[in-house]
Structure formats: C-alpha cells, structure tokens
Amino acid sequence: MNLDDYISAHSDAEPEYLAGLNRKTHLRMLNPRMLSGHFEGRVLSMLSHILKPEKILELGTFTGYSALCLAEGLAENGEIHTIDCDDELEGFLLEVFSKSEFGHKIKLHIGDALDEISKLDIVFDLVFIDADKMEYKSYYEAVLPKLKKGGIILVDNTLWDQKVLMSVDPCDKQTGAIQNFNDYVAADTRVEKVLLPVRDGLTIIRKK
Ligand SMILES: C[S@@+](CC[C@H](N)C(=O)[O-])C[C@H]1O[C@@H](n2cnc3c(N)ncnc32)[C@H](O)[C@@H]1O
Numbered sequence: 001m002n003l004d005d006y007i008s009a010h011s012d013a014e015p016e017y018l019a020g021l022n023r024k025t026h027l028r029m030l031n032p033r034m035l036s037g038h039f040e041g042r043v044l045s046m047l048s049h050i051l052k053p054e055k056i057l058e059l060g061t062f063t064g065y066s067a068l069c070l071a072e073g074l075a076e077n078g079e080i081h082t083i084d085c086d087d088e089l090e091g092f093l094l095e096v097f098s099k100s101e102f103g104h105k106i107k108l109h110i111g112d113a114l115d116e117i118s119k120l121d122i123v124f125d126l127v128f129i130d131a132d133k134m135e136y137k138s139y140y141e142a143v144l145p146k147l148k149k150g151g152i153i154l155v156d157n158t159l160w161d162q163k164v165l166m167s168v169d170p171c172d173k174q175t176g177a178i179q180n181f182n183d184y185v186a187a188d189t190r191v192e193k194v195l196l197p198v199r200d201g202l203t204i205i206r207k208k
Pocket residue numbers: 034035036037059060061062063064065066067083084085086111112113114130131132
C-alpha cells in the first residue's frame with residue numbers, strides 16, 4: 001500500500017454515485033485525469049460541510065464531480081453555480097445533475113468563465129477555481145469582489161505536478177502562469193492563504 005492508498009483508506013469512502021460518475025468519466029472522456037477524484041472530492045465535501053455556504057461558484061465543471069462534492073455541504077437553501085466553456089459537456093452534465101439529489105441546487109453555465117462571472121450579480125461564500133490554468137490570476141481578480149468578507153476561495157492544481165519548483169521552460173506557459181499566480185497570492189495582503197499538498201496542490205484563500 002502506498003501513501004495515497006493509505007490516505008484514501010483512512011478517509012470516508014467515495015459515495016457510490018460519485019464512484020459511478022468517476023467510472024463513467026474514465027469510459028467516456030478523453031482526459032479523465034482532470035476529475036478531482038475520491039480523496040480531493042472528500043476534502044471539498046468536508047470543507048463545504050464546515051463552511052455550510054449558501055452560494056458557491058465553481059470555475060471548471062468538467063463532468064460535475066467536484067460540483068457534486070461541494071453541493072453536499074450547501075446550506076438548506078443554498079446553490080452552486082458552475083461554469084464550463086465546453087458545450088459538448090452540457091448534455092452529459094444535465095443528465096448527471098438531474099439524477100442527483102443535489103441537482104436542483106446546481107446551476108450550470110456554459111461559456112467562458114470570465115464572461116459568465118461578469119454576468120453573475122451574486123455575493124459568494126465559497127469559490128472553487130479549477131478551469132484554465134493560464135487565467136488563474138484573472139479568475140482570482142474577477143471573483144474576489146464577488147466574495148463576501150471572510151469568504152473562501154479554493155484553487156486547484158497549485159503545485160502542478162511539482163513543476164512549480166523548477167525553473168520555467170519558456171515554452172511551458174502553464175507552469176509559469178501557476179508560479180506567477182502563487183507568487184501573486186502569497187504577496188496579496190487582502191487575503192490570508194495556505195497552500196496545502198492535497199493531491200496536485202490546493203490553495204485555501206480567505207478574504208479579510
Ligand atoms: C480540470 S477540469 C475541471 C475538473 C472538475 N472541477 C473536477 O474536479 O471534476 C477543467 C475544466 O475547465 C474547463 N475550462 C477550460 N478553460 C475554460 C474557460 N476559459 N472557461 C470555462 N471553463 C473552462 C474545461 O473545459 C474543463 O472541463
């Protein structure tokens with residue numbers, strides 16, 4: 001047993017409906033690795049349960065796995081808005097959400113994240129950033145004004161396969177973008193932040 005297996009074995013099991021979605025994603029999608037998966041999914045669910053948010057915003061829906069994990073902790077009348085630019089996912093997602101007990105709490109927006117964020121006149125309690133890595137800084141600046149004081153932003157993949165430790169190859173724009181984003185947030189006095197080594201790196205940011 002390796003460390004990841006040990007951690008998963010000593011965390012809550014993946015709920016059956018999510019294990020099914022995980023399998024379906026691996027069968028039907030070209031890049032199933034984008035799905036957050038069992039362990040990170042339980043971390044998202046736990047954080048959402050602790051925060052009991054009324055309004056969640058997610059950037060990067062993919063097959064809906066993390067949206068469903070976050071929805072588990074929503075307040076009674078809460079809702080999650082999730083955005084993805086890939087219109088080929090829409091039919092898949094509407095079917096997945098309609099079969100879920102949380103379906104009525106999930107509002108799917110198909111379009112570019114920055115365009116869709118600008119249309120949402122909502123104050124959010126919790127934001128999960130997991131779309132285009134090149135746009136992380138723009139997403140951060142776009143969501144911060146829509147986040148309540150004390151609200152939380154979770155940012156995925158901030159260790160980027162540990163490539164953030166290496167000097168940047170000028171051709172590798174994504175690693176450079178994540179390094180810049182991490183440096184930017186680390187120096188930002190408007191927020192408190194901690195980068196956790198959860199899966200591929202999960203930064204928790206709290207607006208002061
Ligand atoms: C890593 S996946 C999200 C995984 C999902 N959050 C999960 O954990 O299961 C990233 C998603 O972001 C979407 N995406 C990429 N660029 C985007 C953009 N500019 N606007 C909205 N969505 C975008 C992709 O289509 C993809 O589905």
